[in-house]
Amino acid sequence: MELQTLQACGCPLRFLALDFETGDLRDRAPVTLGLALFDDGELIKSKEWLFRPLRDHRGGLLWNYSENAALIHGKSLVEMEECGTHEQTIYEEVREFIGGKWEGAIVSHNASFDGDVWSNFLFVLGKYDSRAQQSTPAKELLAGPWYCTRRIAQSLGLVPQVLKNLKLTTLANYFQIGSQSDVHSAREDAILAGELFMTLMEVTA
Numbered sequence: 001m002e003l004q005t006l007q008a009c010g011c012p013l014r015f016l017a018l019d020f021e022t023g024d025l026r027d028r029a030p031v032t033l034g035l036a037l038f039d040d041g042e043l044i045k046s047k048e049w050l051f052r053p054l055r056d057h058r059g060g061l062l063w064n065y066s067e068n069a070a071l072i073h074g075k076s077l078v079e080m081e082e083c084g085t086h087e088q089t090i091y092e093e094v095r096e097f098i099g100g101k102w103e104g105a106i107v108s109h110n111a112s113f114d115g116d117v118w119s120n121f122l123f124v125l126g127k128y129d130s131r132a133q134q135s136t137p138a139k140e141l142l143a144g145p146w147y148c149t150r151r152i153a154q155s156l157g158l159v160p161q162v163l164k165n166l167k168l169t170t171l172a173n174y175f176q177i178g179s180q181s182d183v184h185s186a187r188e189d190a191i192l193a194g195e196l197f198m199t200l201m202e203v204t205a
Contacts, residue, residue: 012104012105012147013039013040013041014037014038014039014040014104014105015037015038015104015105015106015107015147015194015197016035016036016037016038016098016102016104016105016106016107016142016144017035017036017037017038017106017107017108017190017191017193017194017197018033018034018035018036018106018107018108018114018118018142018190018193019033019034019108019109019114019186019187019189019190019193020032020033020034020113020114020117020118020186021034021075021185021186021189022117023053023064023065023077024064024065028113028116028117028120029054029062029064029065029117029120030051030054030117030120030121031050031051031065031075031080032048032049032050032051032075032185032186032187033048033049033051033090033094033186034046034047034048034049034185034186034187034188034189034190034191035047035048035094035097035098035187035190036187036190036191036193036194037097037098038194038198041198043191043194045097046187046190046191047093047097047187048185048186048187049085049090049093049094050075050079050080050083050084050085051080051084051085051087051090052080052081052084052085052086052087053065053077053080053081053084054087054124062124065077065080087121087124087125088125091121091125091138091141094141095141098141098142100141101140101141101143102141102142102143102144103143103144104144105144105145105146105147106142106144106145106146106147107146107147107149107193107194107197108146108147108148108149108193109148109149109150109168109189109192109193109196110148110150111146111147111148111150111151112148115146118142119137122137122138122139122140123135123137123138125137125138126138147197149168149171149193149196149197149200150166150168152197152200152204153166153171153196153200154166155204156200156203156204158174162174168189168192168193168196171196172192172195172196175196175199177192177195177196177199178191178192178195178196
């Protein structure tokens with residue numbers, strides 16, 4: 001995944017904002033995925049998916065789901081077990097949401113992190129060739145350039161002179177956009193990242 005700059009690629013009017021909430025920051029285990037589609041400065045649609053816990057062929061958890069992470073996103077392992085959606089179903093619904101394959105701009109507040117979680121998701125969905133002893137990830141749906149609002153904001157030199165950090169909520173408060181909550185919703189954060197991206201496009205224009 002190659003991160004793009006506004007200067008290099010211009011300012012896209014139509015883009016897809018994405019956010020993952022994860023079970024553990026080290027393992028990149030997806031808990032919720034939020035997508036928000038923007039066009040010409042307007043939010044067109046948004047959606048959030050809750051994953052079921054991802055397991056190996058023996059039934060064991062593929063990744064760690066920590067209590068500390070659950071305090072951030074508000075989703076327990078029990079809720080994921082009872083209400084989560086099968087990963088293949090999420091893949092199909094994401095494909096329907098974006099209209100097949102997305103080749104436009106993709107916006108995330110921490111694009112390297114979210115891109116890794118997305119790649120892990122595709123890897124889990126892939127097929128394992130026992131003869132070749134290797135796995136092939138599922139077909140890529142997000143083929144467009146990635147934009148990282150955190151990196152764009154960092155280029156403005158706001159830290160540490162103006163702001164103490166570059167968290168999404170910190171920047172949202174500074175630019176007075178969106179609504180704030182103690183519990184992170186992937187859908188709300190995707191929308192907020194999209195709104196921040198449009199604000200940054202105006203600031204850096």
